[in-house]
Amino acid sequence: MTVAAWLEKAVAHFSARSVPEPEANAEFLMAHVLKSGRAEARAQGSRALPEKQGSHFWHLVQERGRRIPLAYVLGSQPFCGLDIEVTPQTLIPRPETEELVERCLALMKNQPRQDPHVLEIGTGTGCVAIALAAGLPDAIVYATEISREAMRLAEKNAMRNHMARRIRFIQEDLFKAGAAPKRWADLVVSNPPYIPTARIGKLAPEVLREPRLALDGGKDGLDAVRAITASAPRFLKPGGFLALEIGSDQGAAVLKLFSQSGFAEGAVSKDLQGLDRIATAKMIE
Ligand SMILES: C[S@@+](CC[C@H](N)C(=O)[O-])C[C@H]1O[C@@H](n2cnc3c(N)ncnc32)[C@H](O)[C@@H]1O
Structure with missing residues (x-):
């Protein structure tokens, strides 16, 4: 044939x-x-x-x-010019998340510090941490992940993309209080699970093959966002940034959470489809 x-x-x-x-x-x-x-x-x-x-x-x-997602069938997915291995234990990197990386690179570009300290929460395949390490050659990057399988894959991806020495992966739940030292980060970034629980069942069959831990953001989708926003001030230096990927209808709620947690300059930017997608804020100096 x-x-x-x-x-x-x-x-x-x-x-x-x-x-x-x-x-x-x-x-x-x-x-x-x-x-x-x-x-x-x-x-x-x-x-x-x-x-x-x-x-x-x-x-x-x-x-x-x-209806197994194409990336799972192929075993990898391109992300920010990198080749990222994916397995059914990890979320497939999305184009919207490339925009989160771009936004973070822009925020760090204007920083006086040459070696910014970056913390990514919920690294999954490691795509964001690896892309940030690649884009910020002097940065020191820490990445947390609660899933052991995902964290192992993130380490493998860092090696595959020659960034293993630049990133420290930590398996822990950083949404819990007291999990890390204080106020050392210039940037806290996360693409947290942000889909409201009731919407999960209505997603495409391919998305339902992805780990629930990576998708389910609780009743209003904001459980993880709330936890990160509340705990980020413990890690961020004054003047440091918080950058989150969010659901397209969560902008106003996230800006409110930012100001409740003492952040300034809250802003929401759109993805290439014109939908609200990236929320950023600055730790008050
Ligand atoms: C939406 S996925 C994002 C994965 C990857 N950063 C990306 O952008 O493609 C969210 C990730 O957060 C992880 N996660 C969920 N709850 C967590 C927690 N309490 N602490 C750390 N990581 C968590 C999930 O296992 C998942 O890998």
């Missing part, structure tokens, strides 16, 4: 199972099997696919057809 015929078969398989963007999914999987780019895979339509590659492709197609 040719590459084109396999692609056609995969598209039919996906369409029958309501997999979104069937053509793109088929092409990404074919590119993975051919170890090529997506456009290259498409351009090789008339080529006969060797049997071994054909059965590998079809195995991947069947997995994706069971």
Whole structure:
């Protein structure tokens, strides 16, 4: 069978199972099997696919057809130009979170300190901590994670991206009081779980394959945001920044939490889709 015929078969398989963007999914999987780019895979339509590659492709197609997210099937996801390994124990890095990283880099750029101390809460795959370490060559980065499996993967990803010596991963629950020393951080950053519990069941089947611990933000989605906002002042230096990824309808509530916890200059910025997504604030000097 040719590459084109396999692609056609995969598209039919996906369409029958309501997999979104069937053509793109088929092409990404074919590119993975051919170890090529997506456009290259498409351009090789008339080529006969060797049997071994054909059965590998079809195995991947069947997995994706069971609504397993593409990144879990492929085993990795690009993030801020990095290659991040993902497993079902970790959230798949999202494009919105790349914007959180960009915002943090901009905040740190204007800092007088050359070696900012950064704390990421809930590192998952490690994507944010690794991207910040890469973007801030003199920064000292700490990253916490409550899930042991996720933290192990974050360490592996740091090694894979040559940042292992720049980041200290700590397995702990930093939402609890008294978990770390005082006021040493220039930046506390987190993409916390922020989906309200009642909305979880309505998410796409792919998202439901991701760890609940990474998604569920409690009744109003703000449990983790509240805990981080309340505890961040214990870690942040005066003038340091807090940066959070938030739900698109949580901006006003998060700004209120910021001011209740004694932060100044609270601001919410939008993602590329024009939705409120990043909330930042400054620790009063
Ligand atoms: C939304 S995911 C973000 C993962 C990654 N930082 C990213 O942006 O792709 C939230 C992460 O916080 C972790 N987490 C949840 N509760 C936590 C807690 N109490 N302390 C530390 N990490 C926690 C979850 O295991 C999950 O990996």
